[in-house]
Amino acid sequence: MMIAVRWAAARWRVKASATTPWRFGSTAAGEAASTSFGNKEEEDQEAWYASEEGGLSFRCTRCGRCCGLEGTRKIHVSDREIEEIARLLGEPETSVREDRVTQTETGHQVLRGKQRGTGEVCTFLHSDGTCFVHERKPVQCRTYPYWPEFLASPFEWRAEGARCEGIGSVQGRVPRQEVRRQLVLETLSRSAREGGDENRLTYGESSDLLEDVGEELLEEFERDFLARNRRQVVAEIGDLVVVDFHGESEDGSARRVLISKQAPWLAQSEASVAPDGSVDLNRVPQRVQQALIASLALVAPREAASSRSSIAQIGAGACVAATALSLRLPDARVEAWDLDERALRLAADHFGAERGACVRLVRDAEEIAGESEIGSHAAILLDVCGVGGGRGEVGEIPPADPFLLPRFLEGAMAALEPGGVLAIHVANPNKEEALQAVASIARPRGLAVRSLALRGEGGAGSDPWLVYACPPHSPKTAEEFAKQLEDGPLRGLCPQITELLLSTPDSFWEVTG
Structure with missing residues (x-):
């Protein structure tokens, strides 16, 4: 009974x-x-x-x-x-x-x-x-x-x-x-x-x-x-689809996602959409994107808000992070780089990019390491995938192999202003090798290397990491990093990263060896 x-x-x-x-x-x-x-x-x-x-x-x-x-x-x-x-x-x-x-x-x-x-x-x-x-x-x-x-x-x-x-x-x-x-x-x-x-x-x-x-x-x-759990297709251009996911939030908002039909398991970009249909540009839902944005708290203070500063997000997709940054840092030039012009179009039409001030550029990531870019960026945020592995294994692996080669890393770090930061999303199965590849180029240039593990985020057996090549005097502990995020212009834009740093201090550390 x-x-x-x-x-x-x-x-x-x-x-x-x-x-x-x-x-x-x-x-x-x-x-x-x-x-x-x-x-x-x-x-x-x-x-x-x-x-x-x-x-x-x-x-x-x-x-x-x-x-x-x-x-x-x-x-x-x-x-x-x-x-x-x-x-x-x-x-x-x-x-x-x-x-x-x-x-x-x-x-x-x-x-x-x-x-x-x-x-x-x-x-x-x-x-x-x-x-x-x-x-x-x-x-x-x-x-x-x-x-x-x-x-x-x-x-x-x-x-x-x-x-x-x-x-x-x-x-x-x-x-x-x-x-x-x-x-x-x-x-x-x-x-x-x-x-x-x-x-x-x-x-x-x-x-x-x-x-x-x-x-x-x-x-x-x-x-x-x-x-x-209603799903609504908002727009399609070729194999790119914008989908609204309803029913996940108590406040009635939807999650808008940019997806490729060729890789429906991977959200290229995410934004929060209010019940009235407007995109909430004060929120960046993806933790990886928040962690890339958080790297700006590691930039030397004298450079962070300079009108001369330029911030480049490479692999910007629908430009959610770049748009949010352009609104928070109006004195900086925020660039959103992506090879796919269609993604940048969808960013303007369906992800609120037109309401921000980010400059959308159809450019190859490797161009950031060109001679003309030397000393021109306060921060470079790299989130570019390469394809590898078979069914059920890691297949969209950031960064793609060319972006861990010395030639690219040297060029990218040369493109930084003094006190600038290079942030790279790493989901490579050989993360330690990736970290050491960055460290081998950063240290001779006088840069420190810190890493942030997004624990609990992983799929296919591994959590993503962020590796930061940054000034040696930037925050060294999770507590210092969180305080910098809370006290600066990024306050409230990276809540999940701030929470992670405070609740799991060992998720942030300096790469040595």
């Missing part, structure tokens, strides 16, 4: 939690997939996967990639699930808890990880990609990949396909009714967990109870879920 009561309560709680927390922006990669991006008009909230002939394409290949614990991904487990796993293994429950379970900072129970190669995987994953406890897997594992964050739209589904080789498989078709059922089971489990229920139902218990629930109620949930 108590189970039935818990189920009845949970199935209605789901109404308040049917929004997706997942965000574009991880640097996971995979093979480009053709994507149906819909039309620009607001549509009836029919499930996008309803049009998939024969059902949604997926077949588990037991590759084990969904068992990876990279970035913020954790495998949540309830008391009842721990009991089931202990019975299956023939071990005391206390032993399973001690050896296989840990707690998050918020008090939720999760399975421990173990090291495999350069990453971390679930404690129950065999070396051959199979699961020790397959018959009693937690709800989260049983319902994958039919999670709310992946079913909200074809964008998220194909983005997760960068990790999971079974998504898009022509050999497997899952009927819409089954997709809906798994979505409900996963969402109810999350709702119970977020409500503090560590004794929530197992997959088998929930699945049995779901048999008594009418299909109409499940269809109602699906419609509500889709309405709360």
Whole structure:
């Protein structure tokens, strides 16, 4: 009876939690997939996967990639699930808890990880990609990949396909009714967990109870879920698409994202759009972009607000960061460089760039290292990707290899004014080598090298880093860096970076060796 009561309560709680927390922006990669991006008009909230002939394409290949614990991904487990796993293994429950379970900072129970190669995987994953406890897997594992964050739209589904080789498989078709059922089971489990229920139902218990629930109620949930997670295509130019993601914010704002159809897992730019349709130029949503902007707090004070100063963001995309900077630093010349003229056009038309004063330039990043640029920039912010790796591995890797070569680094640092900063987004698998490459050029020029790890941001097994070649007297500790951000003209523009510096001081350090 108590189970039935818990189920009845949970199935209605789901109404308040049917929004997706997942965000574009991880640097996971995979093979480009053709994507149906819909039309620009607001549509009836029919499930996008309803049009998939024969059902949604997926077949588990037991590759084990969904068992990876990279970035913020954790495998949540309830008391009842721990009991089931202990019975299956023939071990005391206390032993399973001690050896296989840990707690998050918020008090939720999760399975421990173990090291495999350069990453971390679930404690129950065999070396051959199979699961020790397959018959009693937690709800989260049983319902994958039919999670709310992946079913909200074809964008998220194909983005997760960068990790999971079974998504898009022509050999497997899952009927819409089954997709809906798994979505409900996963969402109810999350709702119970977020409500503090560590004794929530197992997959088998929930699945049995779901048999008594009418299909109409499940269809109602699906419609509500889709309405709360509406996606709207705002503009398209060739393979570039501007999409508004609704339902993620309590204040009614949407997240506007610039995406390439060839890499739908990667957000090239993000902006916040108010309910009235205006772009909020006081917010820079992406942490990497905030971290690039934050580098200006490392510029020598006498140069920071000079009317002679020029700031170049290279790989600017939709110019969100450059536009915000141009409004905060009206005396500086802020340049937004990108090779793709279409991205700069979309920046003006749909990301508010026309309201700022940044100078949009169709230029190759390598030009910054040219002779004519010597001593002309107070800051150079580099965020340029190169392609590499296979499906499910890092594929959009910043920086591209040429930008770590001595010739480019020497030219870029020569382009800095005295007291200037070169900031580079690094998601290279060999980050230490990248840091040392920058250090080998910076130190002979009298520059210090500092690094910032954006912990918890990573996709495909690694968190992105920022490397800063900066004046030696610039802030050396996280506390000093945060204070400089809060006391200067960038105040409030990099809130996530300020919070990271104060909460995790060891995320910022000086590169030595």
